[in-house]
Amino acid sequence: MICDLICATCGIEREIVDGAESLELFDRAVPIASAEAIVAMKVLSASEQRPRDLGDLQAILRAQPDLDQALVLELLNRIAERGFARGQNLVDKWADLRARFGS
Numbered sequence: 001m002i003c004d005l006i007c008a009t010c011g012i013e014r015e016i017v018d019g020a021e022s023l024e025l026f027d028r029a030v031p032i033a034s035a036e037a038i039v040a041m042k043v044l045s046a047s048e049q050r051p052r053d054l055g056d057l058q059a060i061l062r063a064q065p066d067l068d069q070a071l072v073l074e075l076l077n078r079i080a081e082r083g084f085a086r087g088q089n090l091v092d093k094w095a096d097l098r099a100r101f102g103s
Contacts, residue, residue, distance in 0.1 A: 010041050011084035012075050035064045040075035043094050044086065054097075061103040 020031035033041075039060055046053040061067065076090040 009084070010044055011079045011082035012037065012040060015075060015078065016041075034071075035060055036068050036071040037075060039067065039072050040079065040090075043072075043076060043090055043097060044079055044084070044088070046093075046097065057097055058101045061098070061101050067103075 016033050016037045017031065019034045019037060021034065022029040023032045024030075039057065042053045042057045042060070046057055048054075072094065073091060076094055079085055080090055
């Protein structure tokens with residue numbers, strides 16, 4: 001099994017933890033980030049130098065047609081407000097990625 005660990009790099013860690021859902025795994029409840037939170041983190045990290053993030057975004061958009069777009073925008077804005085946007089306009093980047101992947 002592959003899993004990602006979050007290490008305080010995006011500014012929305014509290015929201016990710018608070019919005020996590022539990023998944024039963026090996027007889028344990030494991031918190032799993034929402035699709036919207038994962039998308040926000042992937043938008044932050046995605047670039048041509050990180051094709052895995054781009055592929056993950058495309059796969060999530062295909063698998064989650066009812067993704068809460070307003071929540072994704074809210075999380076992207078929080079990332080920027082807290083100074084973690086890495087010089088990017090995340091809302092515009094998200095719009096570009098959605099157009100690119102047909103979502």
